Amino acid sequence: MRIGLLTEGGYPYVSGDARLWCDRLVHGLAQHEFDVYALSRSRHQEDEGWVPLPPNVRRVRTASPWSAEDDEPVLGRRARRRFTECFAELAAVMCTTGTGMGRGTGTGVSGGSAAAPSGAPGERSAPEADRFANALYTLAELAREEGGLAGALRSEAAVRTLERACRAHGAHRAAREARVPDLLAVTAHLESALRPLSLDWYEDDGLGAVDVCHAASGGTAALPGLLAHHFTGVPLMVTEYGVRLRTHYLTTPDAPPAVRSLLAAFHGLLTAEAYRRAEVVTAGNTHTRRWQERCGAGRDKLRTVYPGMDARPFAEVGESPEYADPHTLVWVGRVEPAKDLVSLLHAFAEIRRQQPRTRLRLVGAAAGDEGAAYLGHCRTLAAQLFPDEAAGPHAAGDNPVSFEEIGGPELPSPAEAYASGAVTVLSSVVEGFPAGLVESMLCGRATVSTDVGAVVEIIGGTGLVVPPRNPRALADACVALLRDPERRQRLGAAARARALELFTAEQNIAAFHGLYLEIVSRAPVRRVLDGTGEPLPFAVPAEARVPVRWSSPSPRLAARNGPGWATGSPVRATPVPAPEGAR
DSSP: OEEEEEEESOTTBTTOTTHHHHHHHHHHTTTSEEEEEEEOOOHHHHHHOBOOOOTTEEEEEEEOTTSOOSSOOOOOHHHHHHHHHHHHHHHHHHHHSOOOTTTTTTHHHHHOOOOOOTTOGGGSOHHHHHHHHHHHHHHHHHHHHHTOOHHHHTSHHHHHHHHHHHHSTTOOHHHHTOOHHHHHHHHHHHHHHTGGGGOSOOSTTTGGGOSEEEESSSGGGGHHHHHHHHHHOOOEEEEESSOHHHHHHHSOTTSOHHHHHHHHHHHHHHHHHHHHHOSEEEESSHHHHHHHHHTTOOGGGEEEOOOOBOOGGGHHHHTOGGGSOTTEEEEESOBSGGGOHHHHHHHHHHHHHHOTTOEEEEEOOBOHHHHHHHHHHHHHHHHHHSOOBOSSTTSOOBOSEEEEOTTSSSOOSHHHHHHTOSEEEEOOSSOSSOHHHHHHHHTTOEEEEESOTTHHHHHTTSSEEEOTTOHHHHHHHHHHHHTOHHHHHHHHHHHHHHHHHHSBHHHHHHHHHHHHHHHHHHSOOOOOBOTTSOBOTTSSOGGGGSSSOOSOOOSOOOSTTOOGGGSSOOOOOOOOOOOTTOO
């Protein structure tokens, strides 16, 4: 099978978002071929380079939506008129579509609620979706004919067209209040998001030659798959381990309301179109799946495929739980405000009052400038809450809270970090799918976690869960496990068994492999036609890729890359006359 893997700011770049699971997928399905089509995020990401690629990656094609085109085509009069009409229709749908910026924008901040915003794409009418789709695909056809639309999307005509749509009758309030700087910002964002329309990826030697398009995230990454489906009929699958639409609702809080509203409407419409055209939409957890369903994905298309973790580095620690320090709590992750280490430090103060010998190891590096400032604040708070303690008047003081990073002599790997404590703590107020929690489970450690994101789904009864931003509840749960070593051991063993059953790379790869075969079996690419011009289903079946000879080769080739036995004339059914008197 030949899979077109579509990414945005991800694989194959070293700093990509979905780099790890895409890399495991490509390596795990070595019997299949992959064509990678990647949209980069920045010049810095491109300069960092790619990860090593396995031999089954046949080609990699990249594009830079953030950069300006060097040789932009100039549209003629008729093409400009056609572009203006299509872009006006696209802008009109954006300006009249509800964005759900009220109830949905704060859901994830308070505790990872799975509720989707009101006015989400799933609640929009079918005419709105059809108008958006018709405008989008007409722009794509125009870009294909003219060689690109980057210049037209940045032109003054595009800004004026968007302004007329915002001032038109029926536009929502936020759109009517848009000013010229807002219109320029929205137009610039649309030009970047619609850059895939101007790419030459959709010919028969590009995405038209693959069996399945697999978008590694929603949003702009799925747009090349939509265009490949429109131009060549290639089936599309969308995978989301974090809902990209939700990210658009929550980001850029300082942007003007008009900009946020218009861009949320655009991304909501694009997300709904991707869900509608995809054969299968996969989510990494139930939290994400509920968002997808609320935002327009049909239940019959939804599948849950958990992220796969490599269990091998944690095997030795997981099989030797007795080496853990029974008086040590461990936290592992990126240091940032969403991890709420302040609540953890206050909870640890209560734990020390009940269990004076307990120590806390905070293992992780700061995430950006905000994370560095937050790390400094946490260090100061720890010094205030826990003055250095000394065993005697002539001994050096020691703080029960240590800040460390993985890679040092004491903690050379994540497995060593989890192995250093008896209980792993997660104190976050916002999480998607916490991979660190799965790593701790693979190490056979008991866990205490806050109820955010997919935590409850991951734990499944093998750990303790408390409300977020509740230091007292967090302290009580940790003390309960510190005082009961047998319970710790039972929970750790159950957690490791659950992680090995549900969250390994092997089950992730097997799930995607099965979905690829399912999609190809029921939605084969329409390449071979019969005498009447109708597509021949299963003209190149999945068995064509099996490396064995099914029959003697035939010189007649009707299907590209198909076996000899699949190229002959189809067998015609011979009608049998019914007996006399039978109906």
